[in-house]
Amino acid sequence: MTPPRIAVTVVSGFLGAGKTTLLNRMVRRAEGSRLAVIVNDFGELNIDAAIVSEVTDAVVSLQNGCICCTVQEDLLAQLTGMAQLQPRLERIVIECSGVSDPQRIVQTLAYPQLRSQMQLDMVITVVDATRHLQLEGEYARLARAQVAAADLLLLNKTDLVDEEQLQALRNALGLRTRIHESVQAQLPDALWLDTDLDLKSRTVKPMVRVSNDDHSEMFSSWLWQGTTALDVERLRAWLQALPGDVFRVKGLVVLAQGGKAHWLQHVGTRSQFLPATDEALANATRLVFIARRGFDGWQALGQGLEACKMTEDERT
Structure with missing residues (x-):
């Protein structure tokens, strides 16, 4: 069979x-x-x-x-x-x-x-x-x-x-x-679990033309990594002020408040922090930014993140 x-x-x-x-x-x-x-x-x-x-x-x-x-x-x-x-x-x-x-x-x-x-x-x-x-x-x-x-x-x-x-x-x-x-x-x-659509009878829909054959060329991305915990209030305020050319921020962030790792999801002016597992904590902070093609503000973003770090004096 x-x-x-x-x-x-x-x-x-x-x-x-x-x-x-x-x-x-x-x-x-x-x-x-x-x-x-x-x-x-x-x-x-x-x-x-x-x-x-x-x-x-x-x-x-x-x-x-x-x-x-x-x-x-x-x-x-x-x-x-x-x-x-x-x-x-x-x-x-x-x-x-x-x-x-x-x-x-x-x-x-x-x-x-x-x-x-x-x-x-x-x-x-x-x-x-x-x-x-x-x-x-x-x-x-x-x-x-x-x-x-x-x-x-x-x-x-x-x-x-x-x-x-x-x-x-x-x-x-x-x-x-x-x-x-x-x-x-x-x-x-x-x-979604009770659907019964058959591939043989499914009509392949007309494709909507997009300007680039490789859609990834429409976007640019940047990775930021760090080992120092970030202050959650400074980080929230900084995320709120991101330029409109940045579509998306996501990743793992270690917050100074409690020293716990959280998954960060940021779109537009909204940010969400969800607790991550203890295993994720060992990987320290790593954030991926996705922006419009040609965006050249990565250095400024890095400086902004550095300013979100909690100093030794503040931690003591």
Whole structure:
């Protein structure tokens, strides 16, 4: 008897939309099933994979490139290997980086060596209700491509906008696919665990043209690492004042208050600090910044972070 094909769920969305929060929820809800996760991050460190690894060991990291461009061959190799695992996997969840077009991942799943082994059951695109309509130019086109590829749109952070803003976003998204509105990336199990979409009957949607073949060229990234703990109040104030060209800040930060490690997620003017494991503490502070192409303010950002450090006199 031919074994059932492995269900594949693709999670997409622009930088900071809430994909990793959703992925953590999905992993927890699928506890007990044979599930593996592929996480792609743009930058020198795969912070998202490190966060998800605190929930499950079944994580594969594809980093420092766009999963639909520069690391697409790595994705194909990982999926081919996963198809051979025993006991056989039941589901694979792929989290695309915020710079990726998920339609290219859909096309990868249709390659001959995969389509007899795996079945795409849905593409979920997470949309940030506070930022989607503010994107311009090639960044707006990339976000539209992510939306166009979706079977389900998770309209996230709806608690942070008023009803007028929310309706404007609904109008912009249109009625092309299902939309579920959420806070903190809450997604009912029935919307993703009970799907039954067949790859053979699924229509590959037209791709929305984005200006660059390699989407990662639209962005620049920078890694900052340090061993000195940072003062949380100075850090919060500094993050609030970041230039608009910086789309995203995420990573592990050791806070002077208590000396504990926290996962930092920053988008726009909002920051979130979540406690990390004791194992993460040994890695000290490491932050990844993602900004517009050509951003040249990295030195100033480094100086700002240095100013957030707590001095020896303050610690005594």
